[in-house]
Amino acid sequence: xxxxxxxxxxxxxxxxxxxxxxxxxxxxxxxxxxxxxxxxxxxxxxxxxxxxxxxxxxxxxxxxxxxxxxxxxxxxxxxxxxxxxxxxxxxxxxxxxxxxxxxxxxxxxx
Amino acid sequence: xxxxxxxxxxxxxxxxxxxxxxxxxxxxxxxxxxxxxxxxxxxxxxxxxxxxxxxxxxxxxxxxxxxxxxxxxxxxxxxxxxxxxxxxxxxxxxxxxxxxxxxxxxxxxxxxxxx
Numbered sequence: 001x002x003x004x005x006x007x008x009x010x011x012x013x014x015x016x017x018x019x020x021x022x023x024x025x026x027x028x029x030x031x032x033x034x035x036x037x038x039x040x041x042x043x044x045x046x047x048x049x050x051x052x053x054x055x056x057x058x059x060x061x062x063x064x065x066x067x068x069x070x071x072x073x074x075x076x077x078x079x080x081x082x083x084x085x086x087x088x089x090x091x092x093x094x095x096x097x098x099x100x101x102x103x104x105x106x107x108x109x110x
Numbered sequence: 111x112x113x114x115x116x117x118x119x120x121x122x123x124x125x126x127x128x129x130x131x132x133x134x135x136x137x138x139x140x141x142x143x144x145x146x147x148x149x150x151x152x153x154x155x156x157x158x159x160x161x162x163x164x165x166x167x168x169x170x171x172x173x174x175x176x177x178x179x180x181x182x183x184x185x186x187x188x189x190x191x192x193x194x195x196x197x198x199x200x201x202x203x204x205x206x207x208x209x210x211x212x213x214x215x216x217x218x219x220x221x222x223x224x225x
Contacts, residue, residue: 032212043202043216044153046111088152092212102152 003027004091006101015110019076021087023101026070029094033065033072036088038103044088048074079108112137112207114217122223123193130189131220133203138183141206143214144176146199153202159186193224 005024013019021035032051036044050056050063050072062075072091076083089101113136123129133142142159157165157178165178180186190197203217 034212034214036216043200043219046213046215049211049213090214097155098212098214100153 002101003093003099004089004101006087006089006104008102009105010107011104012107012109013079015079015081015108017079019079019083019106019108021074021076021089021104021106023072023074023089023091024070025072025089025091025099027091027093027099028067028070030067030070030091031094032092032098033063034090034092034098035061035063035072035074036090036100038086038088040085076106081108081110084108111213112139112205112215114203114205114215116201116203116217116220118220119218120221120223122225125194125224127193128189128191129193129222130187131201131203131222133186133188133217135184135205137207139205139207140183142180142186143204143206144178144186144188145202145204145216147202147219148199156188156201159188190222193222195224198222198224 035048038044048063050065056063060077064073086103088103115134117132144156145153156171157167159180161180177189200219202219
């Protein structure tokens with residue numbers, strides 16, 4: 001079992017809809033959770049982080065964390081073509097390391 | 111956050127040669143890391159660059175092949191030694207800023223092609 005799992009996609013969402021990206025992790029001792037956006041040919045950009053159970057909202061982005069289910073998600077409301085990118089989930093493990101998932105490719109269709 | 115620069119941004123090198131990549135941060139940071147990312151793949155951690163001591167390498171990476179220096183809290187280098195075409199990749203410097211959080215930021219990357 002991979003430490004951090006994401007569906008590779010591509011996930012295709014119509015413009016204006018909600019894009020939902022999911023991530024599961026195996027280390028129950030994990031305390032910090034991150035979402036990165038990576039455009040083709042660019043380096044990853046940190047867009048959200050969450051440390052507590054529940055929801056955290058920042059503009060059109062909402063991160064959701066459920067530690068009991070070992071599940072973290074990212075919702076993107078009012079999806080725009082500029083949101084088309086690969087989204088990487090990252091988890092701060094109990095071993096003080098950050099483990100990255102393999103990423104989900106998101107495509108917003110006009 | 112932190113502003114991170116890397117040099118060079120890209121290079122084409124011949125097999126058997128070595129390339130040193132520099133990473134400069136605009137503020138002191140607690141941790142610096144080096145990653146590799148091959149096209150269409152996720153990030154692979156090469157090592158943690160430790161200030162004033164030897165780097166901590168991940169499984170599959172060794173100091174002879176990827177020597178790392180970190181002379182202070184704002185600068186690190188990664189050398190890719192005795193290169194082969196399999197070393198063609200994007201190399202990314204990453205930092206965790208001070209303050210107890212684990213928010214990690216990435217430099218713009220160095221695109222290396224080995225011919």
